[in-house]
Amino acid sequence: xxxxxxxxxxxxxxxxxxxxxxxxxxxxxxxxxxxxxxxxxxxxxxxxxxxxxxxxxxxxxxxxxxxxxxxxxxxxxxxxxxxxxxxxxxxxxxxxxxxxxxxxxxxxxxxxxxxxxxxxxxxxxxxxxxxxxxxxxxxxxxxxxxxxxxxxxxxxxxxxxxxxxxxxxxxxxxxxxxxxxxxxxxxxxxxxxxxxxxxxxxxxxxxxxxxxxxxxxxxxxxxxxxxxxxxxxxxxxxxxxxxxxxxxxxxxxxxxxxxxxxxxxxxxxxxxxxxxxxxxxxxxxxxxxxxxxxxxxxxxxxx
Amino acid sequence: xxxxxxxxxxxxxxxxxxxxxxxxxxxxxxxxxxxxxxxxxxxxxxxxxxxxxxxxxxxxxxxxxxxxxxxxxxxxxxxxxxxxxxxxxxxxxxxxxxxxxxxxxxxxxxxxxxxxxxxxxxxxxxxxxxxxxxxxxxxxxxxxxxxxxxxxxxxxxxxxxxxxxxxxxxxxxxxxxxxxxxxxxxx
Numbered sequence: 001x002x003x004x005x006x007x008x009x010x011x012x013x014x015x016x017x018x019x020x021x022x023x024x025x026x027x028x029x030x031x032x033x034x035x036x037x038x039x040x041x042x043x044x045x046x047x048x049x050x051x052x053x054x055x056x057x058x059x060x061x062x063x064x065x066x067x068x069x070x071x072x073x074x075x076x077x078x079x080x081x082x083x084x085x086x087x088x089x090x091x092x093x094x095x096x097x098x099x100x101x102x103x104x105x106x107x108x109x110x111x112x113x114x115x116x117x118x119x120x121x122x123x124x125x126x127x128x129x130x131x132x133x134x135x136x137x138x139x140x141x142x143x144x145x146x147x148x149x150x151x152x153x154x155x156x157x158x159x160x161x162x163x164x165x166x167x168x169x170x171x172x173x174x175x176x177x178x179x180x181x182x183x184x185x186x187x188x189x190x191x192x193x194x195x196x197x198x199x200x201x202x203x204x205x206x207x208x209x210x211x212x213x214x215x216x217x218x219x220x221x222x223x224x225x226x227x228x229x230x231x232x233x234x235x236x237x238x239x240x241x242x243x244x245x246x247x248x249x250x251x252x253x254x255x256x257x258x259x260x261x262x263x264x265x266x267x268x269x270x271x272x273x274x275x276x277x278x279x280x281x282x283x284x285x286x287x288x289x290x291x292x293x294x295x296x297x298x299x300x301x302x303x
Numbered sequence: 304x305x306x307x308x309x310x311x312x313x314x315x316x317x318x319x320x321x322x323x324x325x326x327x328x329x330x331x332x333x334x335x336x337x338x339x340x341x342x343x344x345x346x347x348x349x350x351x352x353x354x355x356x357x358x359x360x361x362x363x364x365x366x367x368x369x370x371x372x373x374x375x376x377x378x379x380x381x382x383x384x385x386x387x388x389x390x391x392x393x394x395x396x397x398x399x400x401x402x403x404x405x406x407x408x409x410x411x412x413x414x415x416x417x418x419x420x421x422x423x424x425x426x427x428x429x430x431x432x433x434x435x436x437x438x439x440x441x442x443x444x445x446x447x448x449x450x451x452x453x454x455x456x457x458x459x460x461x462x463x464x465x466x467x468x469x470x471x472x473x474x475x476x477x478x479x480x481x482x483x484x485x486x487x488x489x490x
Binding site for chain 1: 329335338339341342343344345346347349359360367368369370372373374375376377380381385386388389390391392393394395396430431
């Protein structure tokens with residue numbers, strides 16, 4: 001969508017704010033013991049307040065009493081159907097609930113007939129999410145029994161266009177050139193090679209054509225022992241890239257030889273990586289062509 | 304040393320800010336997802352039909368929000384007992400609950416205000432944070448006589464009825480027990 005078209009569309013959506021989402025809805029079933037029991041069985045909820053002659057309904061069942069079930073919603077307002085239809089036309093055909101805020105003013109008991117009205121509180125701007133691009137729609141419902149308020153239910157959904165399945169899913173290939181080819185040849189032989197300046201003996205990583213310390217272009221290599229520690233790390237949550245499944249930890253590893261390199265930290269949950277954690281080099285194969293050095297967490301104290 | 308005891312009403316010994324609730328592990332099975340979706344009257348295909356869920360970009364069926372809401376409520380009332388009364392449950396969903404996963408609910412008492420306790424609940428599964436939420440629960444254990452004292456001036460009524468616009472929130476200051484809440488006594 002161009003900016004102008006997107007702007008006009010956003011304005012059309014915004015116009016629904018404040019309009020009804022449901023008018024004079026009536027719960028399809030009165031509050032009743034069987035539905036309460038089915039709910040409790042499914043939830044594994046053995047609270048005695050929900051059984052017996054004085055049973056109340058689990059308060060969190062609030063929305064269930066307003067659901068349309070297989071036969072559809074009763075009392076849904078035209079404005080809400082229009083809004084959802086507009087979003088469907090814009091390709092936002094999928095829906096997922098993201099937020100639910102309920103207040104319980106008094107318990108519901110078997111026999112209560114729930115009535116409800118709801119309003120479209122807000123429609124967000126277009127948002128990019130992991131699921132796809134779409135709009136958050138927030139509604140607010142007031143529930144009553146015999147005209148008396150019994151609870152409120154604020155509900156947010158994301159109407160979105162599902163992100164297309166990404167082609168491939170292969171990791172990006174390393175860029176290999178004459179300056180770093182030796183490193184990748186080492187990886188192919190499961191050796192992690194560090195460059196060493198033959199002028200001044202300084203180790204360097206990543207590979208470079210010359211020495212940062214003395215400028216000498218001559219070098220040879222030292223094979224890393226494979227021992228290292230986490231010098232620092234980040235956890236990638238978002239956005240997802242093909243072939244990567246967030247969350248995952250990316251470590252800046254200080255090798256025993258003193259140089260640092262970036263690599264995945266494996267063998268430990270992403271949120272259990274800590275600075276100073278001992279790690280050990282491994283080579284992980286990702287596909288027919290690609291092998292990469294990674295670092296496996298070692299048992300250590302302090303974790 | 305003999306400490307002078309003021310008649311402070313502590314509704315429940317566990318209700319101290321910072322208290323951690325014991326974690327609850329929930330095995331996410333197809334049966335749980337489907338049974339709870341149907342029990343909550345939610346027939347969206349993504350909660351019972353794996354093939355249709357996949358066509359919508361999900362790797363499998365996933366738990367509906369009503370179930371998460373129910374489990375979060377259950378987690379808190381399991382801890383505080385059958386006389387605890389849920390007043391508010393607010394949740395936000397993140398990583399979906401797919402079959403084969405396990406969700407671990409943890410909770411921390413965030414605030415205790417008279418007999419009103421606010422608990423922060425987090426549910427983590429194998430792929431991340433499924434739910435974060437806040438549950439407000441009113442605990443029993445105060446006698447009629449002391450209730451009024453405890454509640455007066457604690458400001459609980461501003462929490463109770465926020466945004467309802469119905470005017471009922473103005474009553475809660477004095478009417479918690481008698482009017483609005485199912486204070487259920489044993490026996």
